[in-house]
Amino acid sequence: MTTLSRRGFLQTAVASGAVLTLGFTPRGALAQAAQTQQLTPFLKVAGDGTVTAIVKHLEGGQGAATGLSTLIAEELNMQLTDIRFEMAPANAAVYNNLLFGPVQATGGSTAMANSFMQYRTAGAAAREMLIAAAAQQWSVAPESLALKEGIISGDGKSVSIGELVGDAAKMDVPAEPTLKDPSEWTQIGNPQRARRDSSDKINGQAMFSMDVHLDGMLVVAIKRTPRMGGVVISFDDSAAKDINGFDHAATLPNGAGVAVYARNTWAAFQARDALSVEWDFSKAEARGSDEILADLRMQLDGEPDYNVNNADQAAVAATIDGAATTLSQEFYFPLLAHSPMEPINATIEPLENGGVRYHDGAQGPTANQMVAAQILEISPEQVEVKSLYAGGFFGRRLNGGSDYLVELTMAYALTDRTRPVKLVWSREDDVTGGWYRPMALHRVRVGLDDAGKIIGWEHHVATPSIFKGSPFEEAMVRDGVDSSSIEGIADGPYTIPGMALMLSDAKKATTVNWWRSVGHSHTAYVMEVMMDLAAEASGIDPVEFRLNHLDQNSDDGSRAAQVLKLAAEKAGWAQQGDGRSLGVAVHKSFNTYIAEVCEISTPDDTIRIDKVTAAVDCGIAVNPDVIKAQVEGAIGWGMGHAMRGEITLDKGEIVQSNFPDYEPLRIADIGAIDVHIVPSALPPSGIGEPGTPPAAPALANAIARATGQRITELPMISSTDFYL
Amino acid sequence: MDYTVKINGATRQVAAEPGTPLLWVIRDELRLTGTKFGCGVASCGACTVHLDGEPVRSCQTYIEDIEDAEITTIEAAADDPVGAAVQQAWGELDVVQCGYCQSGQIMSAIGLLRETPKPDSTQINDYMSGNVCRCATYQRIRAAVQRASEILEG
Ligand code: FES
Ligand code: FES
Numbered sequence: 092m093t094t095l096s097r098r099g100f101l102q103t104a105v106a107s108g109a110v111l112t113l114g115f116t117p118r119g120a121l122a123q124a125a126q127t128q129q130l131t132p133f134l135k136v137a138g139d140g141t142v143t144a145i146v147k148h149l150e151g152g153q154g155a156a157t158g159l160s161t162l163i164a165e166e167l168n169m170q171l172t173d174i175r176f177e178m179a180p181a182n183a184a185v186y187n188n189l190l191f192g193p194v195q196a197t198g199g200s201t202a203m204a205n206s207f208m209q210y211r212t213a214g215a216a217a218r219e220m221l222i223a224a225a226a227q228q229w230s231v232a233p234e235s236l237a238l239k240e241g242i243i244s245g246d247g248k249s250v251s252i253g254e255l256v257g258d259a260a261k262m263d264v265p266a267e268p269t270l271k272d273p274s275e276w277t278q279i280g281n282p283q284r285a286r287r288d289s290s291d292k293i294n295g296q297a298m299f300s301m302d303v304h305l306d307g308m309l310v311v312a313i314k315r316t317p318r319m320g321g322v323v324i325s326f327d328d329s330a331a332k333d334i335n336g337f338d339h340a341a342t343l344p345n346g347a348g349v350a351v352y353a354r355n356t357w358a359a360f361q362a363r364d365a366l367s368v369e370w371d372f373s374k375a376e377a378r379g380s381d382e383i384l385a386d387l388r389m390q391l392d393g394e395p396d397y398n399v400n401n402a403d404q405a406a407v408a409a410t411i412d413g414a415a416t417t418l419s420q421e422f423y424f425p426l427l428a429h430s431p432m433e434p435i436n437a438t439i440e441p442l443e444n445g446g447v448r449y450h451d452g453a454q455g456p457t458a459n460q461m462v463a464a465q466i467l468e469i470s471p472e473q474v475e476v477k478s479l480y481a482g483g484f485f486g487r488r489l490n491g492g493s494d495y496l497v498e499l500t501m502a503y504a505l506t507d508r509t510r511p512v513k514l515v516w517s518r519e520d521d522v523t524g525g526w527y528r529p530m531a532l533h534r535v536r537v538g539l540d541d542a543g544k545i546i547g548w549e550h551h552v553a554t555p556s557i558f559k560g561s562p563f564e565e566a567m568v569r570d571g572v573d574s575s576s577i578e579g580i581a582d583g584p585y586t587i588p589g590m591a592l593m594l595s596d597a598k599k600a601t602t603v604n605w606w607r608s609v610g611h612s613h614t615a616y617v618m619e620v621m622m623d624l625a626a627e628a629s630g631i632d633p634v635e636f637r638l639n640h641l642d643q644n645s646d647d648g649s650r651a652a653q654v655l656k657l658a659a660e661k662a663g664w665a666q667q668g669d670g671r672s673l674g675v676a677v678h679k680s681f682n683t684y685i686a687e688v689c690e691i692s693t694p695d696d697t698i699r700i701d702k703v704t705a706a707v708d709c710g711i712a713v714n715p716d717v718i719k720a721q722v723e724g725a726i727g728w729g730m731g732h733a734m735r736g737e738i739t740l741d742k743g744e745i746v747q748s749n750f751p752d753y754e755p756l757r758i759a760d761i762g763a764i765d766v767h768i769v770p771s772a773l774p775p776s777g778i779g780e781p782g783t784p785p786a787a788p789a790l791a792n793a794i795a796r797a798t799g800q801r802i803t804e805l806p807m808i809s810s811t812d813f814y815l
Numbered sequence: 816m817d818y819t820v821k822i823n824g825a826t827r828q829v830a831a832e833p834g835t836p837l838l839w840v841i842r843d844e845l846r847l848t849g850t851k852f853g854c855g856v857a858s859c860g861a862c863t864v865h866l867d868g869e870p871v872r873s874c875q876t877y878i879e880d881i882e883d884a885e886i887t888t889i890e891a892a893a894d895d896p897v898g899a900a901v902q903q904a905w906g907e908l909d910v911v912q913c914g915y916c917q918s919g920q921i922m923s924a925i926g927l928l929r930e931t932p933k934p935d936s937t938q939i940n941d942y943m944s945g946n947v948c949r950c951a952t953y954q955r956i957r958a959a960v961q962r963a964s965e966i967l968e969g
Contacts (some may be wrong), residue, residue, distance in 0.1 A: 152913030152950045284909035292914025293905045295849020295889035299915060302848035335832050356852075357839040358832075432853055432861065432915040432949040482851070482915025483949050518854040716909060720955070724912055727951025750858040750947065758953040759940035 112136075112260075133213040134163050135177075136221070140241045140253030142167060144210070147179040147186035147195065148202040149454050149488070150288055151431075151481035152724075153779040154717035155202040157287045159210050161713055165278040166214025166271060168239045171285045181456035181476035196455035198489060198605065199681060203713055203775045215268035217259075224258035225250055273711075273772065282715045288480070300479040301515070303438045303450040308511035309338055311502045312359040314366050315348040315524050318743035319601055320375035322346035323368055331362035340366060341505045343498065350502040356515050376600050376743035380530075383600050383740065384423065387532035390553040391421075395593030397572050400581050402591035410547035410589050414538025416628050420621065422535070423804040424613040426738040427528040428753060429606055433482020434521050435495045439463075439503045440511040446473025447503075449496075452481025454489035462493050466500045467508075485728070486605040490526045491561025494602070522753050523745040526604035527738055529555045530597070531576075531613045535621055538589075543629030545640060547589040550617075552577055555599040557609070575605065579614035579784065584651035584679050585622075586642045600740055607728055608783040611680040615784030616733070616791065616805075619676035623792045624801065633675055633792065634659045651677050653769055654686040654706040661767055662688035662704035667796070671701070674792030676785035681777025683709040687726065689789035693797050699814035700730065700790065701762040705782065710773040718778050719766040725782025726764055731756025733787030734813055737806045760813070818878055820845070823891035831878045838862045838873040841888060849889035849918045853947065860946030863919040864888050870926035872945075889918035897925050897967065904962035912950035920946050924960050933964050 112135050135143045144163040148155040156176045164171045179186045183195040188205050218238050225243040226233040228250075236245035241252050252259075273279075291297035316322065326349045328340045336358025340351045349368055353359035378386070390396075398404060411417055437451040446469055449459045453476050460471035481488055488495075499514040506512060516524070531554035538547035556573035558564050567574055572594055581592045606612060626636030637655055642648035655677045659665075667673050670692050677686035690702040705722050712718050735754045739746045747753040791802050794811065802810060820827050822845060829844045841850050841864065853861030855874045862873040865887040892898035901924045911917050920943070927934060927942040934942070939960050948956070 152911070154912075284907065286909045286911065288914065289906055289909055289911050292911040292917050293902050293921065294893065295847075295918050297914055298848075299851075301852065302842075304843070304846060304848075355839065355843040357835050357843065360855075430949060432851075432859075432913060432947070434852065480915075481913065483913040485949075518856070518859075720909065720912060720952070723954060724951045727953065728949075731951065749856050750854050751856065755859075755947045755949060756951055756953075757947065758943045758956060761951075761953060764954050 133210055134217060136217060136252055136256050136259070138253050138256055140251045141175060142169065142173070142241070143175045143177055145179045146176050148206070149197040149452060149478060149481055149484065150178070151452060151484040151488075153202065153721060154286065154714060155197065157285070157717055158203050158713050159206055160287050161278050162207065162210035163214040165276055166211050167218050169241060171278050171281070171283065171287070173240070174287070176287050178478035180478070181453070181460055181474065183457045183460070195457045196489060198454060198486065199777065201777065202779075204682070204777060207713070207775050211270050212268060215270050216265050219265045219268050220259040220262040221252050221255050223262045224255040228258065279711065279713050280715065284716050286717065298479050299433055299482050300438065300450055300452045301433050301436050301482065303479070303513060305438065305440055305511040305513070308438065308513050309352045309506065310354070310356050310359040311499070311512055311514045312351050312353070312363040312517070313343070313348045313498055313502070313514070313520070314351065314363050314368055315520070316370060316375065317523065317745070318372055318375040318377070319599070322371045322374070323349055324371050326366055326368045328362070328366050330365040330367070334358055334362040334365060337362040343501045344505075345501065348498070350505065352506070359515065360517060376740070378600055378743060379741050380425070380739040383530060384532065387530065387553040387597055390595040390597060391532060391534045391551050395551055396595040397570070397593065399572050399577055399592040399594050400590065404549070404591045404593070407547050407549050407589050407591035411536050411538035411549055414546055415541045416539040417536060418539070418621070418624050418628055419536045420624065420803055422533040422617045422620070424531040424616070425736070425805060426530050426601060427606055427732050427736045428522050428525040428738050429485045429487035430518070430521050430753065430755070431481070431483030431485055431487050434518055435487070435516040436514055437495060437499050438511055438513040439499055441508055442473070442475070444473065445469060446475065448475040448477060450477045450479060452484065452488055453478050454481070454484055458489060458493045459496055462496045462500050466497070466504055485607040486609070487526065490602070490604040491558070491563065492526070492602065494526060518749045522738070522747050522749055525738065526602045528606035528612055529557065529603040533613070533617045535617060537621055537625055539625055539629055543631045543636065543639070545587050545625060548587050549591045550580055551593040551595070553595040553597050555597045555603050557603050557605060559596070575610040577614065578610040579678065579680060580618060583618060584647040584677070584684065585640045586645075586648065587640065600743070601745070607725065608680055608780040611678065611780070611784040612729075615676065615678040615680070616788045619678065619785065619788035620791050620801065620803070623674070623795065634664055637675070637677060647679065650684045650708050651679060651686075654684045654708050657706035657767055657769060658686035658688050658704050661706065661765065662690065664688060672793050672797035674789045674794065674796055676788040676792060678781070678784040680781045680784050683707065683776045683778060683781035685722065685781050685785055687785040687789040689786075689793040691790070691793045691797055694814055697812045697814040698794055698797070700760065703761070703764045703786070703789070704767070705764065706767045706769060707782075708769040708771055709778050709781070710771050710775040712768045712771070713775055715768055718768060721778045722766045722782035723764045725780060726786045727756050727761055729783040729786025730761060730790050733790060733805055733807055734760065735806050735808045759815070818881070820881065820886065821883070822847070822886040823888060824894070833877070833879045835878045836874045837864070837876040837878055837881060837886070840878050841873060841886070847888050847890050851915055851918055853916065853919070858947070859916070859919070860923055861916050861919040863922040863946070865922060865926070868929070870923050889922060892921060892925065895925070897928050897963075900963040900966040901925050901928065901959070903966055904959040908955050908959045908962060910952050910955040910959050912952055916946065916948045916950070920948065920956055924956070924963065927960065928964060928967065932967065934960060
């Protein structure tokens with residue numbers, strides 16, 4: 092019988108065969124898997140002693156599998172290299188993201204922040220139960236025994252944990268297992284290179300959802316409306332019928348496209364290209380990028396929709412008007428596609444019980460369940476999600492419309508529902524059918540006093556809201572303000588007196604979404620280029636100027652100052668010149684502080700990125716090498732898009748179509764990246780995204796230092812030549 | 816049409832339409848999924864395989880043009896000493912992030928080291944510039960190519 096003790100922990104446990112599984116019940120209590128049906132575990136110990144971590148966050152390269160495995164390995168006193176991992180199934184009650192509420196999802200750089208206690212607790216409980224089982228067997232006190240590398244020993248005896256699993260599963264689940272003291276950690280903070288997903292990805296064995304093949308499956312490609320809001324009137328598939336392998340075509344119930352079914356991927360693409368569709372564009376977007384920009388500018392000329400920080404706007408304006416120095420600048424940011432390396436895809440398969448199973452690099456398994464429940468009229472419990480590796484996501488695999496899941500599920504619903512259906516996007520589909528980083532226009536005025544202190548900052552942003560109209564609106568929108576539109580401006584580490592932050596919601600021309608670092612992807616650029624301009628106008632060194640505006644008595648200010656000083660020191664900030672030009676930026680996002688110094692040279696009057704030095708404070712560094720890799724990648728992401736990334740529209744249609752005209756960062760574009768981690772005892776914070784925001788402004792500030800040119804319109808390529 | 820394909824030391828029969836890119840024959844018909852689809856237009860290198868030891872973009876190589884050539888994919892890369900060294904170096908340096916581009920990166924790196932056993936970073940940049948990594952693992956790729964070169968030197 093299950094009894095609930097104080098603090099709601101389950102005290103009784105039942106063995107589940109020879110596998111000891113540990114997890115949390117929906118109320119957050121530890122319990123045995125076999126005990127409650129809905130419970131699925133965070134770790135398993137098998138009869139042969141193998142320990143498997145159950146990873147509840149999508150592994151898309153950001154290192155979640157390695158990170159969560161490290162926590163289990165630590166508490167079980169084993170090497171990270173000896174643990175296996177599995178992806179968790181869909182079960183929001185068990186695997187919810189504690190920071191998001193009752194949804195199972197990966198995003199906002201939360202994987203480690205939300206799992207740090209949870210996975211250690213599960214590991215510690217397993218350790219105590221295994222030891223208790225041995226103690227009982229040998230009739231000794233548990234305190235006299237120790238667990239190390241899968242062996243429990245003491246009292247002159249030793250036994251493998253595999254042999255104890257059955258007994259351990261019968262032990263009481265400790266109400267509050269004792270976590271190891273940080274001074275005893277050997278895996279957390281270990282600089283080893285031991286990614287758990289490395290070998291599979293090196294030998295071609297890793298299963299991405301693109302690699303799914305099920306017997307009898309149909310492959311679907313979709314001809315989508317080229318303009319947001321277009322609707323299918325009719326289609327003609329007579330030419331498609333000449334394609335060997337073409338099965339049939341059908342209009343999606345929402346009218347947003349025509350699904351083309353075929354025997355294999357190539358036939359699906361060929362048949363889709365051969366299809367002609369007549370569209371109703373009467374309600375479709377018709378603007379081009381220039382018109383959209385003009386609309387944004389008109390919004391900035393007018394009254395803002397929101398006074399975000401309830402500032403006395405007139406007083407701030409008056410302060411700036413009366414300042415010794417006044418700077419004023421406009422910044423433009425284009426639409427950007429995520430274009431993860433793996434084009435979007437997913438597979439759905441009918442189950443005997445009337446439910447379905449998705450095979451998906453699922454960023455939000457809860458979304459799969461909701462979509463299937465709605466479109467197929469089944470219950471969420473009938474929806475299984477097999478999570479596979481994602482070939483990058485950067486935010487793309489989850490959005491307010493669940494776009495590709497809806498498409499796939501509709502395409503499946505239109506069949507007789509007896510065969511699996513696999514949806515595959517081409518790169519062209521990806522570039523033209525994005526849920527883009529929104530366009531944004533910022534206008535800023537800054538007032539400085541004689542001593543080079545900022546005394547007023549007026550900031551108006553016009554950009555479409557990501558969250559309004561999405562299922563996440565309630566969580567992310569306060570008093571009409573979508574926090575993702577303005578995050579990183581007034582809530583940064585700087586002490587800026589007299590700030591007036593204003594926001595105007597722009598009309599969407601495309602679907603828009605979070606994109607690695609979300610609002611910070613543009614706000615950090617504006618903040619850090621303005622800080623540089625202000626430093627220059629004051630005749631103060633850019634690092635010193637920033638330090639002057641960081642309150643070292645505040646947590647925010649001191650952590651930002653620390654990374655700033657460290658990055659400057661490691662980059663040799665004091666030794667500029669000799670053809671090296673350095674630019675700096677510091678930013679806080681996802682509770683992580685990162686400063687970056689970009690070093691460039693100017694061969695043949697072009698810009699070459701020679702080196703980037705970063706300093707990071709992300710709390711406890713669970714896997715220092717994964718953190719370094721994430722920052723290296725995030726810097727490449729930030730700089731690459733700032734250099735060349737731009738999606739534009741012509742009469743409502745996306746102009747770019749594939750990598751040749753949405754040119755990604757390539758190997759020769761960027762030199763060495765040197766990442767330094769600040770030691771910390773604070774809980775871990777985000778790391779997948781925070782490296783991105785400071786990257787582009789550090790580059791821009793280096794270019795300004797080298798050439799005097801201040802780039803305020805992205806991408807940089809429209810006004811700057813890069814070394815090739 | 817039926818074609819005979821020599822791949823990873825085996826001879827296989829496949830049915831495919833003329834004009835089908837080798838990429839889709841390898842993935843959908845032969846079910847070797849280590850070779851990846853990234854762009855379909857020879858712009859990303861994710862689909863790189865070897866044809867008689869030379870890296871090619873399988874998305875732009877057509878089934879009817881293969882004829883007698885020996886195809887090698889990532890699944891058999893370790894059978895060759897250069898391939899094994901590259902894979903070892905990739906592992907030592909934990910190059911991968913999402914991993915989706917890495918089969919192609921590795922197949923290109925093998926081609927580079929066969930041609931230039933001790934490449935400097937400019938030579939690496941030049942040779943590898945057709946391989947996109949959206950996770951931007953580039954600096955580790957550079958280091959791993961050099962590490963593989965060291966391993967091969969013994
Ligand atoms: S898929 Fe062949 S080069 Fe991109
Ligand atoms: S590792 Fe993700 S694209 Fe290269």
